Amino acid sequence: MATVVESWLRLAAVPRLGAKSLSKILSSHPPQSLLTLSDNEMLALGLTQAQLHAFRYPDETMIEKCLAWEDAPHKHILTLADQRYPYLLKHITSAPPLLFVEGDPNVLSTPQIAIVGxxxxxxxxxxxxxxxxxxLVHHELTVTSGLALGIDGxxxxxxxxxxxxxxxxxxxxxxxVYPSRHRRLAxxxxxxxxALVSELWPWSPPKPAFFPKRNRIISGLSTGVLVVEAALxxxxxxxxxxxxxxxxxVFALPGTVNNPHAKGSNGLIKQGAFLVESVEDILEQVGTLAGCAINHQLDVMQAQVLQEELPFPELLANVGNEARCVDVLAELCDQPVHEIMMQLLExxxxxVVTAAPGGYIRTRRG
Structure with a gap:
């Protein structure tokens, strides 16, 4: 059977699979269990014949390249089911199913302010x-941006x-890495x-269509966005x-009226963005979301210790914030249903877990 990451890679490679369709699939079946479904069951989930064929018969060379990429030091593939996947990003409408990360993946769960311009x-x-x-970093916030020339760099x-x-x-x-001028900065x-982050296959070249999509990740990771000089x-x-x-x-630095690169940020202020004159103006506003990120980071850091202290770590690894039924858990753990039921009861x-509509979920303690 395919590994968990391989199953996610297969799903991510399905063409034109939108966020709504992906969410519908994942609400009832983790990617690894999709391989056990019949064609009719897969089609009932909303896949087209072409998408079903792409999932059944992926480009194995591409998947092998991704898995080999992850084997290198400091390279990670985070799936939506990974505890290290950043909490705030996971809850946007179009959260990417995969994140390719170089560096420290835990930094993605720290409180962040995006700076763009x-x-x-x-x-x-x-x-x-x-x-x-x-x-901002002096106040223990992480700065997130897009590595572009100008304000980002x-x-x-x-x-x-x-x-x-x-x-x-x-x-x-x-x-x-694009622009090439920023390779040393990267x-x-x-x-x-x-960390460096992308939802694209590691070998993907830069294309104009990729940059607007990447912007949703910049804002999705962050507790707030500061705009410094933006054209209309x-x-x-x-x-x-x-x-x-x-x-x-959304925060914006005001610019002079004769600066064409400030018209966009000035327009944001007219539309209700916070006018910023100092870092303190930002710090006053971001407490709640930053607290969410901090709490999630602590959860991630403590997860491994808790897993070691609690029984049935394999079962716990497959119980998350979305309900999973006993049959799916038994399949994922490759154990009989009655054994899984006994473990869930304990x-x-x-x-650590609690019954919910549709199956079992983790509690805060879990």
Whole structure:
């Protein structure tokens, strides 16, 4: 049988499988169990014949390349079922089923502020991006951006100069860092407690269509988005719009009226974004979501210890926040149903799992 990661890779490779269809599939079947379903059962989940064929007969070379990529040091493939998958991102409407990560995957669950802006920023804009990033990491926040020229690069640099953590979300595969001018910066990010992130296959080249999609990950990872100098039609405004749709706070630095690269950020302020003059203006607003991220990070850090202390670690590894029925758990654990029922009863008595509509879920203690 395929491994868990291989099953997710198969599912992620299915063409034109939208977020709604993916959510419907995952609500009833983990990817590994899909391989046991009949064609009619798969089609009933909403797949087309072409999508079913793509899942049944994937490009094995591509999957093997991904698995070999993950075997290298400091490279990780996080699935939606992985405890290290960042909590805030997991709960956006179009959460990517896979994240390819180089560096420390745990940094993705730290409280983050995204800093985005123009690739053709003014000297003042570049200086402010650096200064705000420098101050934010001083307050134990991680700075997230897109590794682009201009504001993004200066934000990453500001975080590194204060020896803080920063995350770069790429619009290309991680083996094709773009822009090439920032390859050394990308190495510094990985080497100093940060991470590079992409939902694309590692060998994917940069394409214009990839960058708007990557912006939803930048905002989805973050508790708030700070826009520094954005033109009226720019990727930064796309990120700000996505942030609002995801329930994140949007902050903007005001610019002079004769600066064309400030018209977008000034427009955001007119539309209700928080006008920011200092880092304190941001810190006052982000407490609740940051607290969620901190609590999740603690859960991730403690998970391994708790797993060792609690019985039936294999079963626990397959019980999460979404209900799973006993039959699915028995299949995933390769154990008889009656054995799984006994184990679930013991875990329920310990307050680790609880019965829910459709199966069992973990409790806070679990």
């Amino acid at each position: 123009s690739r053709h920023a003014s000297a003042d804009g570049l200086s402010l991006a650096h200064e705000f990033a420098y101050q 200066r934000a990453h640099r500001g975080a590194l100069d204060r020896k803080g953590r920063t995350i770069a979300v790429l619009g290309s595969g991680l083996d094709n 190495e510094e990010i990985k080497d100093n407690g940060g 039609k720019s990727g930064s405004l796309i990120t700000a719009r996505l942030a609002l749709e995801q329930g994140r706070d 875990l329920e008595l310990q307050g």
